[in-house]
Amino acid sequence: MTITPGSTVTITLNQVPAEPKYRKTLQRLMRMQPSVQRVLTRIATARGRDNVTQQRGGRIWTARMKATKVVNLSKGASFSLFVTPQIVPDLKSVSKFVTVK
Numbered sequence: 001m002t003i004t005p006g007s008t009v010t011i012t013l014n015q016v017p018a019e020p021k022y023r024k025t026l027q028r029l030m031r032m033q034p035s036v037q038r039v040l041t042r043i044a045t046a047r048g049r050d051n052v053t054q055q056r057g058g059r060i061w062t063a064r065m066k067a068t069k070v071v072n073l074s075k076g077a078s079f080s081l082f083v084t085p086q087i088v089p090d091l092k093s094v095s096k097f098v099t100v101k
Contacts (some may be wrong), residue, residue, distance in 0.1 A: 003092070003100060005085045012078045012099045023073060025094050029087065030071040030079050043068050 003009065017023050030036065044067075052063040083091070091100065 003083055003088055005083050005088060008080055008082050010078060010080050010101045011091075012101070013073065013075060013097060014099055015075055015097055016073050017094070017097050022094055022097060025090050026073055026097065027069075027071055029081060029090060029094070030073075030077075032081055032087070033079055036070055039070055040068075043070070 011029070013026065017026070031040065047065045047068075050065065054061055054063070081087075091098075
């Protein structure tokens with residue numbers, strides 16, 4: 001599998017990895033899509049507005065909501081990604097679970 005930086009590739013998930021480190025890597029790669037980035041930014045902005053503040057121990061305490069999981073790993077899931085030199089090692093580490101075109 002040769003991946004050249006500066007190109008756009010389509011990645012298809014052949015199987016969902018059992019190990020958490022590979023699942024996290026794939027989720028991180030899927031979150032790099034521009035469409036997912038826009039959704040995450042919009043949700044993060046809304047989450048920042050809806051924080052619950054209260055007084056606790058004489059200080060203002062902010063209860064923050066947990067981050068939303070936007071991407072799901074499922075067999076056959078496909079996404080496009082612009083390859084940079086920084087993500088080539090990540091793509092190589094999960095190469096046994098994906099097909100790169």
